Amino acid sequence: MNRGPRVAVVGAGACGLTAVKALTDARLSVQCFEKGDRVGGNWVFKNKNGQSSAYRSLHINTSRERMQFRDFPMPKHYPDYPRHDLIARYFQDYADAFGLERQIRFETAVERAEPRAGGGFRLTLAGGGVEEFDFLLVANGHHWDPAWPDPKIPGEFSGLEMHSHAYLDPDEPHALRGKRILVVGMGNSAMDIACELGHPGVAAQVFLSARRGAWILPKYAFGKPIDQNSIIPGFVPIGARRALAEIWYRLVVGRPEDFGLPKPDHHLHQAHPTLSSDLLPRLGSGDILAKPALVGLEGRQVRFADGSVETIDAIIYATGYNVRFPFFSSDVVAPKGNDLPLFLRIFPLDREDLAFVGLAQPVGAVMPLAEAQAKLIAELLSGHYDLPDSAERKRRTERERAEMFARYVPSRRHTMQLDYDEYLLGLAAETKAGHARARHRKARATRSEDAS
Ligand SMILES: Cc1cc2nc3c(=O)[nH]c(=O)nc-3n(C[C@H](O)[C@H](O)[C@H](O)COP(=O)(O)OP(=O)(O)OC[C@H]3O[C@@H](n4cnc5c(N)ncnc54)[C@H](O)[C@@H]3O)c2cc1C
C-alpha cells in the first residue's frame, strides 16, 4: 500500500533506478519518467535517448566492488573493470530483480517541471501530457551535454571538429583511421580516446593537448584495482596523505614531465583522478605526442602554447560536460558554471519539494553514493528523518563548499567533488542525527496532544 507524498523521478539511469528502489522499499508512491526505451542511461551504448557518452571500447574505471550497489553486488564472474555492455546488463538485472520497471514510463521525457503554488511540481511530458506531483527527484545525469572550449580557440579549423561525447570508435561516426588526430583535454575521456586511436595501425599520429598537467594514475597498484588500495589510513590529514601519495607516485610511476606532459600545477588529489594504464607507454612509444595548450587554428594547422605547429585532420575535444536541466526555467534551478549548491549534495537550499540524486563527482564510483542519497530521501519522505533547519543547512553547505573549492584546482569540472568514503560516513552520521530530530519532533507533538 502506497502512502505519503506522490513522488516523480526524472531518469532511469543508475541514479534514478536506485531512487525508484529506495522509494518503493519505503512504500511511497513513485512514478519515474525515462526518455529512453530502457534503464541504464549512459551505460547503454547508442542509447535511443541520444544522450549516452559511451564509446564501443568503454570500460568502467571505478572497480566493480566500489561501483556496485550495496543492495545488489555485481556477479563475482565480472572482471574488475567490466565493459559498458556488462554494466548496462547489471543495471537491467537490478531493475528486474526488484521489479522496478513497474514504476518507470519509458520513452517519456519530462519537458517542463513547473513549481505549483502550494509546493510540488507540474510536469509536462513529451507528447503533451501533464501530471502533478508533491515531490520531484531529479536524476537526469550530468555527462550528456558536451562542453566545448569556452572561450572558443581563436581562428578557424578546416578539418573535422568533434566532441568526445560523439565518439563511438575509430570508424564511427567519422572515419579517423590513418588520420592525424589531436585530442584536447586530460580527463578520462581524453585518455581512453587518445589511447584507442594511438594504437599502432589506427591513426597516423595522435597528439594530446593539455592546458594543465595531470597525475595519470594506473588502474592497478599492488595487484589490486587502485581504488581498493587504502595504504594511507583515512585519519591521516589530507596534506600528509597528499605528500605520501606523491612519494609513492614518484617511486612507482615517475614524474608526469618524464613522459613529455606538462608538470602538474597542483598536487596529487587536487584534481579529479585521471586513470590510464595505457597512456604513458603510448607516449613512451611515440604513438601519442604530448602537446601543451592549444592556442590557435588556421586551416589544417594548429598552434600550441610552446609555439609549435602541427598539421591535423581532426580535433576531438574531450573537454567535459555541462550540468543542465532543460526542464527547469532559470528561476527554479540554474547552475552557474556547473555549480549548484545543495545540502548534502542532495537538497536545494531554497526548496523542500525537490532533491537530486547522483549530482556529484565522486573520487570513486557514484552508484553507492546515489543509493545512500536515495535511502535518505525515502526516510525524509516517510517522516523518519528530519532535515536540520534551513540556517544550519546553509551554514554546513557553505562550509563544505569552501573546503571543496580550497582543495581542488579551479575548473568547471571541480564544482561538486565528493570523497567516496568520507561522504558515505558523513551521510550515515547525518541520517542518525536526522532520525533523532524526527523522534524529538514526534515526541513533542505527542506531548502537546496529551496536554490539550
Ligand atoms: C564516458 C564516461 C564514463 C564514465 N565512467 C564511470 C565509471 O567508471 N564509474 C562511475 O562511477 N561513473 C562513471 N561515469 C559517470 C556517469 O555519469 C555515471 O556512471 C552514471 O552514468 C550516472 O548515472 P545517472 O543515472 O546519474 O545518469 P545517466 O546514466 O546519464 O542517466 C540519466 C537518465 O536520465 C534520463 N533523462 C535525462 N533527461 C530526462 C528527461 N528530461 N526526462 C526523462 N528522462 C530523462 C536519460 O535518458 C538517462 O537514462 C562515466 C561517465 C562518462 C561520460
Ligand SMILES: NC(=O)c1ccc[n+]([C@@H]2O[C@H](COP(=O)([O-])OP(=O)(O)OC[C@H]3O[C@@H](n4cnc5c(N)ncnc54)[C@H](OP(=O)(O)O)[C@@H]3O)[C@@H](O)[C@H]2O)c1
Ligand atoms: N573509463 C571511464 O570510466 C571513463 C571514461 C571517460 C570519462 N569518465 C568519467 O566521465 C566524466 C567526464 O570525463 P571527461 O574526461 O569527459 O571530462 P572532464 O573530467 O571534465 O575533463 C575535461 C578535460 O578537458 C579539459 N578542458 C576543459 N576545457 C578546456 C579548454 N577550453 N581547453 C583545454 N582543455 C580543457 C579539462 O582541463 P581542466 O582540468 O584544466 O579544467 C580536463 O582535462 C568524469 O567523471 C570521468 O571520470 C570515465
